[in-house]
Each structure stands twice: as structure tokens, then as C-alpha cells.
Amino acid sequence: MHKTRHLTAGFLLAGLSMAALTSAATAQQTVVDFYYPIQVGGPLTQVIDGYVAEFEAANPDIDIVPVYSGNYQDTTTKALTAAKAGDPPALAVLLATDIFTLIDEDVIDPIDSFFSPEDQEWVDGFMPAYLASARVDGNLWSVPFQRSTAVLYWNKDAFAEAGLDPEKYPATWDEMVEFGKAVMTKDANGNVTRWGVGIPGNPGSAQWLFTALAAQNGARLMNDEGNEVYLTDPKVVEALQFWRDLSVVHGVHPPGIQEWGTTPSDFLEGRIAMVWTTTGNLTNILNNATFDFGLAPYPGNPDSASALGGGNLYVFKDASDEEKAAAMKFAKFLTSDELQADWAIQTGYVAPRDGSWETDTLKDYVAEVPAADVARQQIPTSVPEYSTHENARTTKVLNDAIAAALTGGKSPEQALSDAQAEIDRILRSYR
Known part of the structure; x- marks a missing residue:
């Protein structure tokens, strides 16, 4: 079922005309349930909420509902339970190692089944070592997010x-x-x-x-x-x-x-x-x-x-086409070079995109905290x-x-x- 939400809140305060308000009231948002775990220390729910707010401001037709779901094991269990009940999240951060289980349970779609031609450049920006763990039988089933x-x-x-x-x-x-x-x-x-x-x-x-x-x-x-x-x-x-x-x-x-x-x-x-x-x-x-x-x-x-180690972004099979498209848009936002650079600094995870390490944000951070670059240097021997x-x-x-x-x-x-x-x-x- 396609989850939608009517857009009404905040328009009177914005001083819009009655015509604009009427138009807004009939508009609908695509609702994307987004399950994610926290496996490291720090106030990361606030960071995720900040990313969601930034994305929604640029995409008012999409409503991301972030659901903190415990650790990785808890999140996998909750996502599978929801999927089997017919109400899956559209997008979830789950372990890269969950890939065989999620395929065998037939609850996810390959990411590459949603591709437009220009998406290939985005995919090619991920480090091959991390991308390899997302491929099975010639398909790309997920994309790296919080890797380590x-x-x-x-x-x-x-x-x-x-x-x-x-x-x-x-x-x-x-x-x-x-x-x-x-x-x-x-x-x-x-x-x-x-x-x-x-x-x-x-x-x-x-x-x-x-x-x-x-x-x-x-x-x-x-x-x-x-x-x-x-x-x-x-x-x-x-x-x-x-x-x-x-x-x-x-x-x-x-x-x-x-x-x-x-x-x-x-x-x-x-x-x-x-x-x-x-x-x-x-x-x-x-x-x-x-x-x-x-x-x-x-x-x-x-x-x-x-x-x-770490988690990838998976799109769930029984989400509606509109939800999948919105989930993919959010996934691309979460895995942009700039956002991955910020996420690496906020958490300590390894940004899985070479472009992230070329941003001024991450270059400046590594200059200040050289330890942040150790993991990247270790990837070839991992x-x-x-x-x-x-x-x-x-x-x-x-x-x-x-x-x-x-x-x-x-x-x-x-x-x-x-x-x-x-x-x-x-x-x-x-x-």
C-alpha cells in the first residue's frame, strides 16, 4: 500500500493565499519509513533527524519517518517482521552481512533495478571493496552507508x-x-x-x-x-x-x-x-x-x-513504487560525498566513497585528527x-x-x- 500524507501544517503561518492553501491541502506526500540501528556511541538520533529535516526541506513531497530500531540484530528482526506482516519499511540500514538472508527471504529488491542511466556514476563512486559485499549473482542489492x-x-x-x-x-x-x-x-x-x-x-x-x-x-x-x-x-x-x-x-x-x-x-x-x-x-x-x-x-x-564491517541501505520489495522511488532519492542523499564526509566525522565510520575524502570537510578533519584516516588505509588488507x-x-x-x-x-x-x-x-x- 502506498503510504501518503496530506500537506497542511504550517501554511497559514507562512501567510499563503487561500488558493495556495487549498492546493497544498490536496497535495500528498510519499511516506518513507526508514529503519536504522545505532551500534556506536554518541547522540546519533539527533544527527539522523537533522539529515531528514534537510532532505525534507529540499523534497517537500516526501515524508521520511526515521525509526531508531536498536542494534543491528534488533533492526534486522524488526524489518523482517514488518515485511512478513505486509508493512515493510521502504528503506533500512542493515548489516552488509544480512544480504544472503534478505535475498533468501525475498524481502528486498536489487538497487540496480531502480537505476536511471545517470545513477551509474553515483554507484561508481563507492569504494570497490565495500561495493563487492553488496553484489550477489550479478545484481547490486544494497549500497554502502555506515561502513567500518x-x-x-x-x-x-x-x-x-x-x-x-x-x-x-x-x-x-x-x-x-x-x-x-x-x-x-x-x-x-x-x-x-x-x-x-x-x-x-x-x-x-x-x-x-x-x-x-x-x-x-x-x-x-x-x-x-x-x-x-x-x-x-x-x-x-x-x-x-x-x-x-x-x-x-x-x-x-x-x-x-x-x-x-x-x-x-x-x-x-x-x-x-x-x-x-x-x-x-x-x-x-x-x-x-x-x-x-x-x-x-x-x-x-x-x-x-x-x-x-558496518551497514548498507536496502530497499524493501513490498513497498510501493512511489515509496521505492522516494527511498532511492533519500538513499542517494545519504550517500552523497558531502553527507558521507559529515557522517564519518559525526560517528567515526569510514566514508565508503573516495569523493568524500576529497571534500574540504573531511580533508580538514583528517588534518586535525589523523587517526580518522587509519581505517581507510587499512581497507586494502581487510x-x-x-x-x-x-x-x-x-x-x-x-x-x-x-x-x-x-x-x-x-x-x-x-x-x-x-x-x-x-x-x-x-x-x-x-x-
């Missing part, structure tokens, strides 16, 4: 206190362990007051950071078609063993599972000297850190590698985040395996072997 890579933040003051060079971040796994031991502190009772490193391992985060760990060890977790996983690859097993060993062997990592949601505050409050998290937390940390910190590419074994068909199911299996290994319920080798067998059963029909 996972990066390392380190507390330079803590490094200096430990006698380390505060400007030197760990380039290898061995250096991360060495530096982690040096920066740890304990109270008079022997309780740790500052840990060396924290890598979030809770569901929703573990698969992303494990993708990076495996890549650092020269391995991939899945194929590009999303129908095979390689969890029993010895290099993948070795990566999970290293993650566990950070705690139980080297003693530089908090025991058990580090939580994604508390990692920024653990870093800001000095409880952990090095943390793995998203570039999307840069602005939050920049605004709140009381110490000097740095942003760095991930260490490697031996070569640095990270995982691409791999796609774990994503398969039946992604919610297979990701849960993988996350459960990681949790079992990190908490000691199973050895890394057994946990990944069991996960491989279960995921093979899930993906068999997609081969």
Missing part, C-alpha cells in the same frame, strides 16, 4: 608509564602480547586494575573480530558464495587458540568474554590499555578520552589484516565479514563455538569442528 573496519585503539599514556614507546603500536601478535604484559597493573592485593588487551567475544561481535583474527593468520572463514565455511582449517583453529591463550596462557586479556558494549568505557576508564573495536567508536572516544590515545591497524601473524546463507543460524553456531572455546567449555579445535559439522548441515541445500 575493525581497528586497535591504544592508550599512549599507559604505554609511556610502562616504559614503552607511546607512538609504537603492536604490529604482530607477539608484540601485542609483549606490550600487553608491560602495560598491565595490579593493586596491593594482586587484583588486575588494567588489562593489556580486550577483544569483544559476545554474540554479534565475535564473528566479526574472529574474521579479522583468521585473516591475520592467512585464513578465510567462508567463501564468497556464502555456502561453505572453513572452520576446521588449521589456521582458523590456530587463530581461536591464540584468542583463548591471550587470557589463559599469556594473562593479558580479561577472563571469559569481553563485551562489545562495555569495551569503549573499559578503554576510556583505563581498565584495558588496548582494545579491538570499530572505527565507528572514534568520535565517541575522541570526545571523551582524558588521555592520549592512538588508532592503529590490527597486528598480524605476521601480516596485518582486518575485516570490513576481508569481508563472515556472511552466509541462513546467516543468523550459522552466525549463532559460530558465536557459540567461539564462546565455548573462550570460556573453556571446549577446546578451540573441538568447538570449531562441531560448528563446522552443524553449519555444513545448514548450508547443504545451498550448494
Whole structure:
């Protein structure tokens, strides 16, 4: 059903003639429900509201209804539920890794099915690495919006206190362990007051950071078609063993599972000297850190590698043609070079358009905050985040395996072997 809204508010105050008011009263707006998550710190609902107001001022025939829907998982669940109930959002920011699930559920349309010839230049402006995760079977199913890579933040003051060079971040796994031991502190009772490193391992985060760990060890977790996983690859097993060993062997990592949601505050409050998290937390940390910190590419074994992350814009299939056209117009606005430059500054996400980095806005910001450019420099050594068909199911299996290994319920080798067998059963029909 085409959602419309009559335009009446504000016209009397504007002093329009009765004829103009009558004309306005009969005009209709196309209503676009826009679902979006917030996965990083900061007052981002106000930023989104500001973008919506700017767009609507230039497009009075379109009414964007922004719906903050929780984290990524919450937003995906709400969007799928609404779609199955016959009332989908026209546009949503969902994980790039949701692409197979959304196609399999038949709830989205390919973005390129709405193209006009001039749209190709807009599409060509996206970085190929991020655009690749939006293509399946020759179609472009979404466009990059709030993209990131996972990066390392380190507390330079803590490094200096430990006698380390505060400007030197760990380039290898061995250096991360060495530096982690040096920066740890304990109270008079022997309780740790500052840990060396924290890598979030809770569901929703573990698969992303494990993708990076495996890549650092020269391995991939899945194929590009999303129908095979390689969890029993010895290099993948070795990566999970290293993650566990950070705690139980080297003693530089908090025991058990580090939580994604508390990692920024653990870093800001000095409880952990090095943390793995998203570039999307840069602005939050920049605004709140009381110490000097740095942003760095991930260490490697031996070569640095990270995982691409973040969300894309998807257009839902059962929206009306008018809603889809309006949603596409808003999507192009949200992904313009200038707006992406502003969004990168407001959030810390990586602007996924080369043109954004050529704007005066972002050039000036990078000159002031060089850390903002670290993620962009890391993109060539970043791999796609774990994503398969039946992604919610297979990701849960993988996350459960990681949790079992990190908490000691199973050895890394057994946990990944069991996960491989279960995921093979899930993906068999997609081969």
C-alpha cells in the first residue's frame, strides 16, 4: 500500500493565499519509513533527524519517518517482521552481512533495478571493496552507508608509564602480547586494575573480530558464495587458540568474554590499555578520552589484516513504487560525498566513497585528527565479514563455538569442528 500524507501544517503561518492553501491541502506526500540501528556511541538520533529535516526541506513531497530500531540484530528482526506482516519499511540500514538472508527471504529488491542511466556514476563512486559485499549473482542489492573496519585503539599514556614507546603500536601478535604484559597493573592485593588487551567475544561481535583474527593468520572463514565455511582449517583453529591463550596462557586479556558494549568505557576508564573495536567508536572516544590515545591497524601473524564491517541501505520489495522511488532519492542523499564526509566525522565510520575524502570537510578533519584516516588505509588488507546463507543460524553456531572455546567449555579445535559439522548441515541445500 502506498503510504501518503496530506500537506497542511504550517501554511497559514507562512501567510499563503487561500488558493495556495487549498492546493497544498490536496497535495500528498510519499511516506518513507526508514529503519536504522545505532551500534556506536554518541547522540546519533539527533544527527539522523537533522539529515531528514534537510532532505525534507529540499523534497517537500516526501515524508521520511526515521525509526531508531536498536542494534543491528534488533533492526534486522524488526524489518523482517514488518515485511512478513505486509508493512515493510521502504528503506533500512542493515548489516552488509544480512544480504544472503534478505535475498533468501525475498524481502528486498536489487538497487540496480531502480537505476536511471545517470545513477551509474553515483554507484561508481563507492569504494570497490565495500561495493563487492553488496553484489550477489550479478545484481547490486544494497549500497554502502555506515561502513567500518575493525581497528586497535591504544592508550599512549599507559604505554609511556610502562616504559614503552607511546607512538609504537603492536604490529604482530607477539608484540601485542609483549606490550600487553608491560602495560598491565595490579593493586596491593594482586587484583588486575588494567588489562593489556580486550577483544569483544559476545554474540554479534565475535564473528566479526574472529574474521579479522583468521585473516591475520592467512585464513578465510567462508567463501564468497556464502555456502561453505572453513572452520576446521588449521589456521582458523590456530587463530581461536591464540584468542583463548591471550587470557589463559599469556594473562593479558580479561577472563571469559569481553563485551562489545562495555569495551569503549573499559578503554576510556583505563581498565584495558588496548582494545579491538570499530572505527565507528572514534568520535565517541575522541570526545571523551582524558588521555592520549592512538588508532592503529590490527597486528598480524605476521601480516596485518582486518575485516570490513558496518551497514548498507536496502530497499524493501513490498513497498510501493512511489515509496521505492522516494527511498532511492533519500538513499542517494545519504550517500552523497558531502553527507558521507559529515557522517564519518559525526560517528567515526569510514566514508565508503573516495569523493568524500576529497571534500574540504573531511580533508580538514583528517588534518586535525589523523587517526580518522587509519581505517581507510587499512581497507586494502581487510576481508569481508563472515556472511552466509541462513546467516543468523550459522552466525549463532559460530558465536557459540567461539564462546565455548573462550570460556573453556571446549577446546578451540573441538568447538570449531562441531560448528563446522552443524553449519555444513545448514548450508547443504545451498550448494
